[in-house]
Amino acid sequence: MQAARMIGPDVAPPAMCYYEPLKGSGGKCRACLVKVTAGSEKDPRPMPKLVPACITAVQDGMIVENTVNEQVLETRKGIVEFLLLNHPLDCPVCDQAGECHLQDFSFEHGVSSTRTIEDRNTFEPVDLGDNIKLNMNRCILCYRCVYTADQITDGRVHGVMHRGDHAEISTYIEKAIDNDFSGNVIDVCPVGALTDKTYRFKSRVWFSKPMDAHCECEKCSGNVTLWYRGDEVIRVTGRKNEWGELKEFICNTCRFDRKKTSDWVIEGPTNVARHSVISANKYGANLIRPAFPIAQAARDFKQIDDDRDRSFLTNPASLPAKK
Ligand code: SF4
Numbered sequence: 406m407q408a409a410r411m412i413g414p415d416v417a418p419p420a421m422c423y424y425e426p427l428k429g430s431g432g433k434c435r436a437c438l439v440k441v442t443a444g445s446e447k448d449p450r451p452m453p454k455l456v457p458a459c460i461t462a463v464q465d466g467m468i469v470e471n472t473v474n475e476q477v478l479e480t481r482k483g484i485v486e487f488l489l490l491n492h493p494l495d496c497p498v499c500d501q502a503g504e505c506h507l508q509d510f511s512f513e514h515g516v517s518s519t520r521t522i523e524d525r526n527t528f529e530p531v532d533l534g535d536n537i538k539l540n541m542n543r544c545i546l547c548y549r550c551v552y553t554a555d556q557i558t559d560g561r562v563h564g565v566m567h568r569g570d571h572a573e574i575s576t577y578i579e580k581a582i583d584n585d586f587s588g589n590v591i592d593v594c595p596v597g598a599l600t601d602k603t604y605r606f607k608s609r610v611w612f613s614k615p616m617d618a619h620c621e622c623e624k625c626s627g628n629v630t631l632w633y634r635g636d637e638v639i640r641v642t643g644r645k646n647e648w649g650e651l652k653e654f655i656c657n658t659c660r661f662d663r664k665k666t667s668d669w670v671i672e673g674p675t676n677v678a679r680h681s682v683i684s685a686n687k688y689g690a691n692l693i694r695p696a697f698p699i700a701q702a703a704r705d706f707k708q709i710d711d712d713r714d715r716s717f718l719t720n721p722a723s724l725p726a727k728k
Pocket residue numbers: 543544545546547548549550551574593594595596598599
């Protein structure tokens with residue numbers, strides 16, 4: 406994965422669970438499966454099965470097919486379908502919409518229809534302290550928040566309980582909530598399962614403007630992104646790199662309590678590098694869309710069989726009179 410990322414975003418496989426700053430992450434979601442057609446210079450035999458790019462060591466002479474291999478592309482459609490088996494389609498009300506890795510993944514690699522008819526697993530939302538809400542319905546069990554809790558506390562205090570269809574993030578996570586850095590679980594969550602209660606339902610992310618800012622903080626580096634709606638700071642998050650990963654953890658005081666512009670030294674607009682709707686109308690945004698998802702969307706596009714009378718488009722008089 407890291408080798409592909411060094412080449413560039415066009416060839417880097419998608420990642421839903423791997424998170425470079427979190428030691429031990431990866432190997433859970435299978436979003437990054439690739440075909441190794443030659444193992445190494447010394448042993449150029451192909452690997453018999455698809456392998457997860459995030460936990461496979463790179464070797465001299467290795468040949469990896471990621472964006473062109475039919476087996477990989479077909480498998481990714483299945484992985485999206487699998488991740489969406491229990492995930493609610495509540496993007497219109499989800500705070501993560503617009504910066505959700507699952508949305509991007511299903512847009513780029515999923516199919517436009519569903520075969521699911523079964524009921525989805527449902528859970529009641531859980532309050533994790535004053536500032537974090539866990540909406541387990543949306544969780545894809547990537548374990549990122551588990552590894553974050555591992556890193557910010559001395560002893561692991563939460564994890565995934567049960568297995569298979571019954572697996573869920575343990576509510577023991579509440580015990581990690583006393584930690585000054587617990588809010589970082591919100592930033593690492595790829596979907597909208599862990600949300601910031603001080604920001605919930607305040608705005609759609611594409612209506613807000615991200616600005617880099619810093620402050621003198623005794624607990625963390627104080628380097629953050631402020632999300633503005635008009636003159637109001639509606640959210641504070643850690644700064645992320647082009648892969649959507651946190652550059653460093655920030656403390657809860659910066660995240661939840663410093664919501665005034667006067668608390669911060671503003672550095673300037675955040676460079677939004679991901680091909681996300683957040684870049685719309687932002688300074689310095691890269692508006693070039695990667696060719697691969699567009700080619701895939703064109704391939705999957707199906708003309709809707711619609712034989713309704715559309716003559717009113719050219720002749721409004723043909724519309725039935727209003728009653
Ligand atoms: S709550 Fe979020 S970060 Fe934690 S396992 Fe679920 S999807 Fe991953």
